Amino acid sequence: MSIKRRILGPIVLLIVIGIVGAFWVSLAAIRTQNAIQDADTTTMRTLQATERAQRIRVEIEDQLSQFLEFNTVETPARVNRNHQRFVTAFRNVWQELRAAPGSPKQIEMVAQVEEQFEAWNTEATIALGLLTDTHIPSHNRLDHLARRLELALVALEQEVRLSAANANQDARQRYVQQVVVVFISMIVIFLVAGSTFIGFGSQLVRSLTQLATAMERIRSGDFDTPVSYVDRRDEVGKIARGVAAFSYTLRDLSAAKTRIEHLALHDQLTNLPNRRALQEYLEHCFDLAPSSEHRVAVLHVDLDRFKQINDLMGHAAGDEILRHAARAMQQQIGADDLTARVGGDEFVIVLRQAGTDAQVECIANRIIEAVSQPIEIWGDFVHVGASVGIAFLMAGETDPARILSNADIALYVAKSKGRGRASFYNDATRARFEGNMALLKDLRCGLDNGEITAFFQPQVDGVTGEVIGFEALARWRHPERGMLDPGVFITLAFEHGLGDRLTERIVSDAIAALLEWRARGLPAPSVSVNFSAKQLRDGGLVEYLDDTLFAAALEPEDIAIEVLESVLFSDGVDPALNTIAQLQKRGYKIELDDFGTGHASISNLRRFKVDGIKLDKDFVAGVDQDAEQEVILRTMIDLCRNLDIVCLAEGVETEAEKNKLISLGCSRFQGYGVARPMPQDAVTEWLETQYGRHTTAKAG
Incomplete structure (x- = not known):
């Protein structure tokens, strides 16, 4: 009832x-x-x-x-x-x-x-x-x-x-x-009814008291203790069932809240703390007074070659690499230390008991070694590397962003030194980094203002003296620092997403130069332009070149594609090979730059068929005076001849070097011994002076 x-x-x-x-x-x-x-x-x-x-x-x-x-x-x-x-x-x-x-x-x-x-x-x-x-x-x-x-x-x-x-x-x-x-009858009935009310009231009070106790347990966070009276069919049962449902709802909400808080502070893929949790942890570390016995170190870890593998094998493989890296890092640190994933392939490790610089460097090297272990994915072994930037929490430090910035600067230095190594932060490092950031800001403005331009270095046949082509080299007319060579800003541009804009500028200048020289009747067979491995892997290069040359009424053979030897042997080579195959099919020439400085092998040369190879200047310089170097260079030239690949020697400066190269079977030269890189108008003048106006000679 x-x-x-x-x-x-x-x-x-x-x-x-x-x-x-x-x-x-x-x-x-x-x-x-x-x-x-x-x-x-x-x-x-x-x-x-x-x-x-x-x-x-x-x-x-x-x-x-x-x-x-x-x-x-x-x-x-x-x-x-x-x-x-x-x-x-x-x-x-x-x-x-x-x-x-x-x-x-x-x-x-x-x-x-x-x-x-x-x-x-x-x-x-x-x-x-x-x-x-x-x-x-x-x-x-x-x-x-x-x-x-x-x-x-x-x-x-x-x-x-x-x-x-x-x-x-x-x-x-x-x-x-x-x-x-x-x-009397009414009084008796009232008394009976009153006793019924009193009995029912006391029972109701007991029921409500127990329900209130259940609500108090729920308020304190106890959602697992069963609620009484849920089987009753009266209003008390309804209330009890409502309280029980409320308890279950709160339990689910509490579990959801716990999950949300966990997700808010952890990376879903690796289950490591995220950037927000890292900042809270660093703020807690600020309470620990840094001393010679108690130092807090922050290690910024970035995976090397991760993007190439991720692009080549897909995101599933990339996710497995990230999980492997997370496990490897955690195994190298203590229980009180923290490993956080702060985005992409970047991790931050906080060592609360860092010790000396040597001890921290030892931990960093162990992390690099652990992360660099081969990973088996779908039957293939994949290798990634790691670079580490190290910064220490200074006395009086209160800003997590500051110490993270210091570690990031140290990481930047480590990568600039060749990757796979650790670097400590210091004031000189920050000054160099801030200088690069200022230069990057100027570079963005320079691209917008047309300060980036192409210089052209002639390539000639040492036997006939004919011009066989030009290499377009980027130069920056900085408004304050004057003319800057590409070594100052090329790497910076590609690291910060400006590589495509810079390359497009050079291609545009190369096309304009070709059109002008040919219009003047000057010899201008082709211009070679350098492209990065990333640009070859992205897949849009073929369409871009086709559209650009079509708009200028030029043919694919008018532009040669120069790629570094490292493209052949870096992770993600298959997409690059696909792009190169498409370019060659359309008539573009592919030239391998700085041959001999990387990890080239004959098998890769067979697999990666190129039209030309440029012998690095380190092998050319002094070849007329070094017998061992002559043997190496002869072997490389014979290899090109046997594989039906045209070779060109870079960095040729003297007549003796020219003569030695011709005797070894290489008659194509580029270097200061031929001509320095020049702007377009200077090349025009040089061509007119050297060759006069005549029909362009094609490369043989």
Whole structure:
């Protein structure tokens, strides 16, 4: 039964009982009042009848007395008539008395009075009958009967009055009794209902107390303790089930909140703390006073060659590499230290007990070695490397961003030194980094303002003296620092996403130069432009070159694609090979720059078919004076000839070097011994001076 029914049931019962009791009391009062009124009416009628009977009796007696006193002849006849009239009236009254309700005693007395009247009437009739015989009845006898009749009437009147009073009293007593019975019954029922309420209330209080206790447990975070009364079918059960559902909801919300907080502070892929957690951890480390015995070190770790592998093998492989790197780093640090992933392939390690510089460097080298271990992915072994920048928390340091910036600067230095190594932050490092950042800002402005331009270095045939091509080299006319060589800004540009803009500028200048030289009738077979491995892997290079050359009405053979030897042997070579294959299919020439300085092998040369190879200047310089170097260079030239690859020697400066190269089988030169890199107008003047105006000679 529901609480609502258990509460409303007794309330409705009490209301009904109250209404019935009030109705009963009112009805009893009405009945009592009616009984009293009926008794009063009966009494009044009885008394009136009695009074009339007395008056009739008195009148009869008066008539008889007058007759007996004066003994007239006329009187008996009149008395007799009056007597009969009075007797008839008396009997009518008596019929009223007999018909009127009354007590048994009153009825008995009415009968006695009637009997006395009949006795008196008999004597009176006899007396009246003797009047004609002039016989006077005994006065005493008649008087005695009259006296008895009078007394009977008086007694009857008294009895009537007494009966009326008793009737009123009885009616009032019955009314009081009924009221008392009703009130006692109502009190008993109220007490029973009240006890029911009290019992139910105490039970309800116990239930609500237990539910309140359950709510308190829920408030304190205890969502697992079962809630009582969930099986009840009343409102308490509904409340209990609501509390239980509320508890389950809060439990789910608490679990969700915990998960959200975890996700907010952790990297989903590696489950390592993220940048936000790292900042909070560093702020906690600020409370630890740095000293010679207690140093906090921050190591910024960046994975080498990760992007190439990720682009080549896909994001799933990249994710596996990141998880491998995270595990490898955590295995090299203590339980109190922190490893966080701050984005992409970058991690930050915080060492709370760093020790000396040598100890920290040892940890950094262990991390590099652990991360560089080969990873088996889908049956293939993949190698990644790591570079580490190290910075220490200085006394009074309060900004996490500052120490992270210091470690990032140290990482930048480590990468600039050749990757796979660790570097410490110092003030000189920051100065160099800030100088590079200022230079990067200037480079962005320089690209916008047309300060980047192409210089062209001629390539000639040492035997015939013909121009066989040009190499376009980037130069920067800095408004404050003057002309800057590419070694100052090329790496910076490609590291910060400006490589494509810079290359597009050089290609545009190369096309403009070709068009002008050919328009002047000067020898300009082709221009070679350097492209990075990233540009070869991105896939948009072929379409860009096709569209650009088509707009200038040039052919693919007019632009040679120079790539570094390292492109052949870096991770992600397959996309680059696909791009090169597409370029060669369209007629572009592919030249391998700085050959001999990387990790080239004959098998890779067979796999990576190129049109030309440029021998690095380190092998060319002094070849006429170094026998071992001559042997190496001869081997490389013979290799190119056997593979049907055109070779060109870079960095040729002397006639002796030219002659030696020609004797070894290489007659194509580029270097200061031929001409320095020059701007377009200077090349135009040089061509006109050296060759005059004639038909362009094509490379053979």
